[in-house]
Amino acid sequence: MSVWPAWEVREGDGATSWFQVRLAFADGARVDALAVVCAGRVSIEDVRAQPALSLHDLTVLADWIEEPLFEACGAAAEPEGEAGGGGGVEEPAVSRRARPAWPRGVEGRWLVAQEYRAAQEEGFDPVLAVMCATGHSRRKSLRLISQARDEGFLTPRHARR
Structure with a gap:
């Protein structure tokens, strides 16, 4: 400091x-x-x-x-x-982070989906909400959102053929 x-x-x-x-x-x-x-x-x-x-x-x-x-x-x-x-x-x-570490794996993807849906319901930008919650960049947050979609926690983005 x-x-x-x-x-x-x-x-x-x-x-x-x-x-x-x-x-x-x-x-x-x-x-x-x-x-x-x-x-x-x-x-x-x-x-x-x-x-x-x-x-x-x-x-x-x-x-x-x-x-x-x-x-x-x-x-x-x-x-x-x-x-x-x-x-x-x-x-x-002392080695400490600026914010608590975001959980990895299924729990982290489930939390990403919760943040995403809550922002959508309140009329806010869901990607920005995930960025603020996780502290990650836009690219990393989009990757987490896509992993939550793949896991089935969010609806698919596009209809699959």
Whole structure:
């Protein structure tokens, strides 16, 4: 994880600081964010991730980067209160993925079919829904959808002759 200051605005005794944050995971996933630290709180202004983050991952992103941000700007995180808060910087070094691994085999194809059908029923792009759920590219998601069709979890795309 890398944190570097972007800019800072001072008002009276307080300051609002913006930081560029980059998280790189062992599986090749990467998250670039613009974070704001103001009055002991972390806010995320902009996020770019490869592959795309799920909604759950977005909700925990601030927690992932909070302690390293406070260390970069010289403030202490409010809930921790411990002087030896260096554990937060070492934690991302543990090999973890940006999102849980998608199950393989029949279970994964069944889940792909569920995501695909739910998106269709709600009027959304089903391929995009599978991409967001799995974190895979469009090509890989189309391959998973076709495997779900072959498995019989989705209706055939074209009438076979």
